[in-house]
Amino acid sequence: MARILIIDDEASIRLLYSQELSEEGHEVAEAANAAEAAEKLAGGTFDLVVLDVKLKNESGLDLLQKIVKERHNIPVIICSAFSCYKDDFSAWLADGYVVKSGDMTELKEEIKRILEKRKGQ
Amino acid sequence: MVTQDRFDILSSAVHIAHSGSLSHHARLKSLSQLLSKTFHLESASIYILDSDKHCFIARIASSGPEQVQSCTIPADDLVPHAISQHATLSGAGTFSLPLMDSGRLLGMIYLCPERDVPSPDTHDRLLQDILKLMAGLLRSAGIVEESGRRIRDLSALNDFGFGINRPMKAEAVLAKTLRGVQGNTGSLCTLLRLNPPAGRGKKVYAKCVTALKPHLATLHELEAEYSARVMESGMPLLVTDIVADPDLPASSICVPLKFAGNVTGTITVFGRKGGNGLYRNYDEEDRELLENMMVLVDNALESTLSAQRMEALARENDKKLREIALLYRISNTMLSTINLNKLIHLILTALTAGPNSCFERAMLFLINERTGIMQGMLGVTQETAEGILPAMEEGEDILLSRWEISEEQMTRQSDSPFSRKVRGARLELDRSKNVTARAVLDRRCIHVPDVAREKVVDRDFTDRFDITSFASAPLIARGKVVGVILVDNPFSRKSITRDNLRYLQLFTNQAGMAIENSMLYNRIEDTDRHLQEARDRLLQGEKLAMLGEMAASIAHELKNPLVSIGGFARRLGKKTAQGSAEWKYADIITREVERLEQMLTDILIFSRKKVVSSAKCDVAEIIEEALAILSDQVQKSGVAIGKDIPAERMFVKGDSKQLKQVFLNLIANSLQAMPGGGRLGISLEQGTLDDAPAISVRLADTGGGIQLELLNRIFDPFFTTKDHGTGLGLPIVQAIVSNHGGKLRINNQPGVGVEFTVLLPANH
Numbered sequence A: 001m002a003r004i005l006i007i008d009d010e011a012s013i014r015l016l017y018s019q020e021l022s023e024e025g026h027e028v029a030e031a032a033n034a035a036e037a038a039e040k041l042a043g044g045t046f047d048l049v050v051l052d053v054k055l056k057n058e059s060g061l062d063l064l065q066k067i068v069k070e071r072h073n074i075p076v077i078i079c080s081a082f083s084c085y086k087d088d089f090s091a092w093l094a095d096g097y098v099v100k101s102g103d104m105t106e107l108k109e110e111i112k113r114i115l116e117k118r119k120g121q
Numbered sequence B: 001m002v003t004q005d006r007f008d009i010l011s012s013a014v015h016i017a018h019s020g021s022l023s024h025h026a027r028l029k030s031l032s033q034l035l036s037k038t039f040h041l042e043s044a045s046i047y048i049l050d051s052d053k054h055c056f057i058a059r060i061a062s063s064g065p066e067q068v069q070s071c072t073i074p075a076d077d078l079v080p081h082a083i084s085q086h087a088t089l090s091g092a093g094t095f096s097l098p099l100m101d102s103g104r105l106l107g108m109i110y111l112c113p114e115r116d117v118p119s120p121d122t123h124d125r126l127l128q129d130i131l132k133l134m135a136g137l138l139r140s141a142g143i144v145e146e147s148g149r150r151i152r153d154l155s156a157l158n159d160f161g162f163g164i165n166r167p168m169k170a171e172a173v174l175a176k177t178l179r180g181v182q183g184n185t186g187s188l189c190t191l192l193r194l195n196p197p198a199g200r201g202k203k204v205y206a207k208c209v210t211a212l213k214p215h216l217a218t219l220h221e222l223e224a225e226y227s228a229r230v231m232e233s234g235m236p237l238l239v240t241d242i243v244a245d246p247d248l249p250a251s252s253i254c255v256p257l258k259f260a261g262n263v264t265g266t267i268t269v270f271g272r273k274g275g276n277g278l279y280r281n282y283d284e285e286d287r288e289l290l291e292n293m294m295v296l297v298d299n300a301l302e303s304t305l306s307a308q309r310m311e312a313l314a315r316e317n318d319k320k321l322r323e324i325a326l327l328y329r330i331s332n333t334m335l336s337t338i339n340l341n342k343l344i345h346l347i348l349t350a351l352t353a354g355p356n357s358c359f360e361r362a363m364l365f366l367i368n369e370r371t372g373i374m375q376g377m378l379g380v381t382q383e384t385a386e387g388i389l390p391a392m393e394e395g396e397d398i399l400l401s402r403w404e405i406s407e408e409q410m411t412r413q414s415d416s417p418f419s420r421k422v423r424g425a426r427l428e429l430d431r432s433k434n435v436t437a438r439a440v441l442d443r444r445c446i447h448v449p450d451v452a453r454e455k456v457v458d459r460d461f462t463d464r465f466d467i468t469s470f471a472s473a474p475l476i477a478r479g480k481v482v483g484v485i486l487v488d489n490p491f492s493r494k495s496i497t498r499d500n501l502r503y504l505q506l507f508t509n510q511a512g513m514a515i516e517n518s519m520l521y522n523r524i525e526d527t528d529r530h531l532q533e534a535r536d537r538l539l540q541g542e543k544l545a546m547l548g549e550m551a552a553s554i555a556h557e558l559k560n561p562l563v564s565i566g567g568f569a570r571r572l573g574k575k576t577a578q579g580s581a582e583w584k585y586a587d588i589i590t591r592e593v594e595r596l597e598q599m600l601t602d603i604l605i606f607s608r609k610k611v612v613s614s615a616k617c618d619v620a621e622i623i624e625e626a627l628a629i630l631s632d633q634v635q636k637s638g639v640a641i642g643k644d645i646p647a648e649r650m651f652v653k654g655d656s657k658q659l660k661q662v663f664l665n666l667i668a669n670s671l672q673a674m675p676g677g678g679r680l681g682i683s684l685e686q687g688t689l690d691d692a693p694a695i696s697v698r699l700a701d702t703g704g705g706i707q708l709e710l711l712n713r714i715f716d717p718f719f720t721t722k723d724h725g726t727g728l729g730l731p732i733v734q735a736i737v738s739n740h741g742g743k744l745r746i747n748n749q750p751g752v753g754v755e756f757t758v759l760l761p762a763n764h
């Protein structure tokens, strides 16, 4: 259905997301940090990025700004442990915001919503 | 002074600084009285500095009947001390401190301690804070006075224009001019001089306040000198250092009077009385006002000349007047609007709608310095602006007229397709890529008549918005460019005239001022909120806050592994046969993880101050819901619930989910204290909290109460006497109740039971 890039520093979360999303029919690529993300983004076309706000030594929000600036067309969904980042002005640059949970329904719905919105445009 | 007292004092200081019902001067006076009382001063006097920093023009003292007294004290002796930001001792323990706002010196304060009382420490936080409030007030007083002045100038022009814009004889025009100038510019003495063609003799008309009549001869002399200079140069003259006689006004303006294109006379004004009753010097703005008035006179005079041209001129004058009236009305509207969002909508609407609208579209970009980007915020077209700003009605009082925009109209504007598109637009703040950036960086209006011929323009942007010609102007508030407005005419493709540009400029100046005013207002509210927060922390205790923060960081660390465990357990559950043993195990893991996730979120409730969602909540309903959730436990424990809930409904304002959590935790504790049965009484009644009506809920159990030595620990996070307790129940209760502005009381009878009372402010 869509090509999705997952950026998260935790391998197990990447594994979880990529398995769940592949089962939904998406084609999934992973990146563990900003450098890998840049490489993947340059190497292929993606329909959507799922981004963790807290990467190991880097800020996900800075990365978000970079992605938005350089390739303004890719929608980005921000994932974070808790909802407090919603108040950060730069998080508004994202198209969606999801609080991480073992229950992935919310993330999947957000992905569907954004992809459909894009298609409609 | 104990900390709590200091908070009380600062809080009343903020209260005073805030009180919109008092004038700025009255607020400053009250603050200086508060300062005197707090620091045992015999007196505290504020000296207000003139905007050009030459002298102190007014004094506000803690004692004395008047709010504000005029004065003229040269600033030279004092300012150097003030600027060095040090307290200056000036004998007998008296000392002065500067009043600074954002690095700008606005005045000084003189403090004179009571006899035999040591002077306060000038680094005292409370003293510094109150001085900061004073400086903020001074600044905001300055802005209000300045804006008031603009409004007065505009309305003066307006009155004046209507007065002379009628067919009449030239002599009548001149008489009206003299009267109008004297009445509208605060002038103390006005002299109008005509130099008709050779041979016909000169004529000087004068109007002068009684107090200055004895000096009329001197004023005539000065006028003759100024007039000669102006006649020769054709340029207006502003003099601010008349020193001939201390009784004379210190400043004067002389502007040429043109008649059919030739300079045929001059008008000269002496001295100015400001809107606040204080004398001050004329400045560039006054010069502009007078010049503008003379343009109107010029037109009126000319129209007396030729009957054919009269109509055209009248139309021209009429247009000018309508523009002035419009601007006046906009100023009025903007200055009375404190809400920043509303202000922005009104600004863009006024540019695109209104009786003589200039532009077909207007967009606002806000500047984000950190990212170097101008972010689109709002776009308004003639279509979405239509009908919001009605034309002025015949006979409507211009002084009272202002526009309003409703929430619905604002939503309609910002939800329009155009506005959404604007919100999606980002421009780089880089002059080499984008001309609009120049409006920001050079702080001036930019006009691009033909986009196709402009080199530095963001093509992507102009193509997307179909812009072929545009103008943009910066919005400046607090000396900083906060945004930029871009206007164009994409539908008619009509070009932007010089008049349009002038209007845009005038308009954005005024808008910047209004934004500044609104920002100042919000800043005072901010201070207030900080204070409130500081006080909350005091009540909650640093210890709890620290533990809370620790808990929060642990919660963050735990969240990620939990998400993996939960996520994979779910996958396992999906992949195994429903009902099998493995499926059950996976299901247990899933549910336990859900519980842990919920708990982590709970921990954050009191570690971070959550904004309480405010809705009207029925308290009895919330209690019933909590009881329903716990009905299993109630049954198991065999506790009898006695409810005393009146039929009349009682409401509080707050977040019903959080309030339910309060009762859940309290009832759960009681039930756990009575494992072998007992009685839990729940009663709801009206009460008071800090003299205001409140709702009180009492929960009394027979669970044996709490041992006295443990009593002061039960609100500590993680304190528990139970095997499976988290010890977060009561801290959460306390955090939620205080977030709702309520109070929690506890009445413990060891050996019998505990009674908790939750008091919440009532909402009718």
Ligand SMILES: Nc1ncnc2c1ncn2[C@@H]1O[C@H](COP(=O)(O)OP(=O)(O)OP(=O)(O)O)[C@@H](O)[C@H]1O
Residues within 6 Å of the ligand: B665, B669, B670, B673, B701, B703, B704, B705, B706, B714, B719, B720, B721, B722, B724, B725, B726, B727, B728, B729, B730, B731, B754
């Ligand atoms: N109604 C009560 N009667 C007797 N003791 C109480 C009562 N309410 C609270 N306590 C005491 O206060 C302690 C702290 O209560 P709190 O609700 O904060 O945590 P908890 O009940 O131990 O844990 P949790 O709420 O997570 O189950 C309890 O362990 C208990 O000793």
Ligand SMILES: [Mg+2]
Residues within 6 Å of the ligand: B665, B668, B669, B725, B729, B730
């Ligand atoms: Mg408890």
